[in-house]
Amino acid sequence: MVPPMPTDPVAKPRTKPAEERRDELMRSAERLFLEKGLEQTTIEEITAGAGVAKGTFYLQFSSKADILQALRARFVQGVLDGIVAAVEGRKGQDWRGKLAAWSTACASGYLDAAGLHHLAFVAEPPATREGLSRNILIDHLSELLAAGASGDAWSVDDPGFTAVFLFNALHGVVNQPVDETPAGRAELLRKIEAHFLRTLGLASGID
Structure with missing residues (x-):
């Protein structure tokens, strides 16, 4: 039987700070808005560009x-x-x-x-x-x-x-x-x- 892998009690979380996520969303939105315009850009495109789930967008912003x-x-x-x-x-x-x-x-x-x-x-x-x-x-x-x-x-x-x-x-x-x-x-x-x-x-x- 393979013993369980030991856990690291001081391991750092893999999630990024909320402020960093917010900045990534804003940079993605700015690039897309400039390329396509506000109306033509979707929230899905913004989150994809920032590399986050759609739900993360609504933790930071209510709308485009x-x-x-x-x-x-x-x-x-x-x-x-x-x-x-x-x-x-x-x-x-x-x-x-x-x-x-x-x-x-x-x-x-x-x-x-x-x-x-x-x-x-x-x-x-x-x-x-x-x-x-x-x-x-x-x-x-x-x-x-x-x-x-x-x-x-x-x-x-x-x-x-x-x-x-x-x-x-x-x-x-x-x-x-x-x-x-x-x-x-x-x-x-x-x-x-x-x-x-x-x-x-x-x-x-x-x-």
Whole structure:
């Protein structure tokens, strides 16, 4: 008689953490949505692409619309993370540099993920347009404008209003067809930076 195999009391579970499963589902959904569109993609295809059972999807999301909303939130958070890193890379009182860094990092974040942005906010727009007047990017810019005003870098009566104005100007520009060559992108970023600086009464360095 063959003796039973000994069990390992410290063996690690073979299942992945829920957060990792969620990330795999989101990456699969993003790829499929970009390839096929939201309506043409099935939940079965999403789970197959993530290598999980269909039931796992419903442990994380209630529908395709729900996972699309999660992709929207991750997109905006990713743009903010890039902005924060760029702004914090400038010296403490370099307000002009911080504002320029904010505009470039925000525009770059949108341009780098143009396909996902178009899908999540244009082809399949959110139920309301509140995100154009209130979101974490506008909040961060408003805080930067207020801090720069306190540091006498510029004068701004209403940082919140100005942040909405600048964000929507940038958003409108990057949401248009652009020259995707390196030179074309660099020129676009220079123009955006110049308009941010001029709005605050700062020299842009561009005639």
